[in-house]
Amino acid sequence: MSFTWPVFLWLMLLFPLFIGFLVWASRRRERTAQAFADARLRAVVVRQPPKAHLRWPLALQLLALFLLLLAGARPVASLPLPSNKAAVVLAVDISRSMLASDLNPSRLEAAKATARKFIELAPATTQIGLVSFSDSASALVLPTTDRVKLLEAIDRLKPAQNTSIENAIVTGVRMLPGRRELKPPAELQPPGLSQADPLQGIPDLPVPQQRQPPADLPPGSVVILSDGVSNVSTNPSLPTRNRLEIAARFAKTANVKLYTFPMGQPGGTVMQIEGRSYYVPFEPRNLEQLAQATGGKNTYPPTEEALKAIVKELGVVIRWEGLKTEISSLLSALAALLMIMGAGLSLRWQRRVP
Numbered sequence: 001m002s003f004t005w006p007v008f009l010w011l012m013l014l015f016p017l018f019i020g021f022l023v024w025a026s027r028r029r030e031r032t033a034q035a036f037a038d039a040r041l042r043a044v045v046v047r048q049p050p051k052a053h054l055r056w057p058l059a060l061q062l063l064a065l066f067l068l069l070l071a072g073a074r075p076v077a078s079l080p081l082p083s084n085k086a087a088v089v090l091a092v093d094i095s096r097s098m099l100a101s102d103l104n105p106s107r108l109e110a111a112k113a114t115a116r117k118f119i120e121l122a123p124a125t126t127q128i129g130l131v132s133f134s135d136s137a138s139a140l141v142l143p144t145t146d147r148v149k150l151l152e153a154i155d156r157l158k159p160a161q162n163t164s165i166e167n168a169i170v171t172g173v174r175m176l177p178g179r180r181e182l183k184p185p186a187e188l189q190p191p192g193l194s195q196a197d198p199l200q201g202i203p204d205l206p207v208p209q210q211r212q213p214p215a216d217l218p219p220g221s222v223v224i225l226s227d228g229v230s231n232v233s234t235n236p237s238l239p240t241r242n243r244l245e246i247a248a249r250f251a252k253t254a255n256v257k258l259y260t261f262p263m264g265q266p267g268g269t270v271m272q273i274e275g276r277s278y279y280v281p282f283e284p285r286n287l288e289q290l291a292q293a294t295g296g297k298n299t300y301p302p303t304e305e306a307l308k309a310i311v312k313e314l315g316v317v318i319r320w321e322g323l324k325t326e327i328s329s330l331l332s333a334l335a336a337l338l339m340i341m342g343a344g345l346s347l348r349w350q351r352r353v354p
Helices: 006-036 039-045 051-072 107-121 147-155 165-175 240-253 284-294 304-314 328-350
Strands: 075-084 087-093 127-133 137-144 220-226 256-262 269-273 276-280 318-326
Touching (some): 006 051, 051 328, 087 137, 087 165, 107 127, 107 147, 127 147, 127 165, 137 147, 137 165, 165 220, 165 240, 165 256, 165 284, 220 304, 240 256, 256 284
Parallel strands (some): 087 127, 087 220, 220 256
Antiparallel strands (some): 075 318, 127 137, 269 276
16 A cells, blocks of 8 residues: 555544544543542442443544545555546558458448448447458557547558458457557567568557466457458568468467457359459458467358347456555545544434544
């Protein structure tokens, strides 16, 4: 326990002096009574109440005074309080294939609308982050309860080039609380080269003072909104399936589940780019395998009812956490209660309030 105004603790020195004064005053009254009344007559003329009837009200009043002096120093204690530790990262695919119009008006706009709906349905205490990904992943918003910041970032999403789902998974996992120091899988790094860390230089990303094993961290989640196409990698020597398996294993080891929302229509579609027709595939199977590998869920289509079910599952993770809280008001309330109890007992037993 610490104190905001510790100087008030010096007033505690007056407490034993006050108790000593009460003892002296009581004995003085007894000596005065002995001087002016015969001892044999005093018991008949003056009715002495039981000692407990005198001591209990006084003890309660003294304890209340002690608590008020302690409250004056504004003590701060670490109290175990329930806290929502749920954290979710939304990973939105902004590759060129998301411009396909098999969803109205496009896959990208449908993904943005789904992300907005997820944020709207999530509890206000749920921390939500945002990642965009194409050739690489970008950490746009760290997990936060600031909904305005998230919605503004979603509105700014613009299409890019190709797709690397595994980069989105690794970046999303490392954005979750307590996981920044996790090293990305070596198999996904460029051979002979070091890849830039997308989390480097972010000032408001907290660095844990003491690393915890992933199993001891609150469970986290990464929600992927994509058409499932993953056609670029930092390590081209690995097949797509192997890259996704490595990324899923990385997430599972970090106590993170992947929830996937495929964006597109079965069979894919054809889109016009600069006067030419291009076939745009839709590969929900990749997303389904990611969810299965980590114990998450694949939701298609992402209807409002389905979103509500996912939000209910992800939105609340209650953990008891020691939070530093000033307890002056608590001590003052307890002191007031003791004073009322002491006054009530004195009024009942002695017909007066001290």
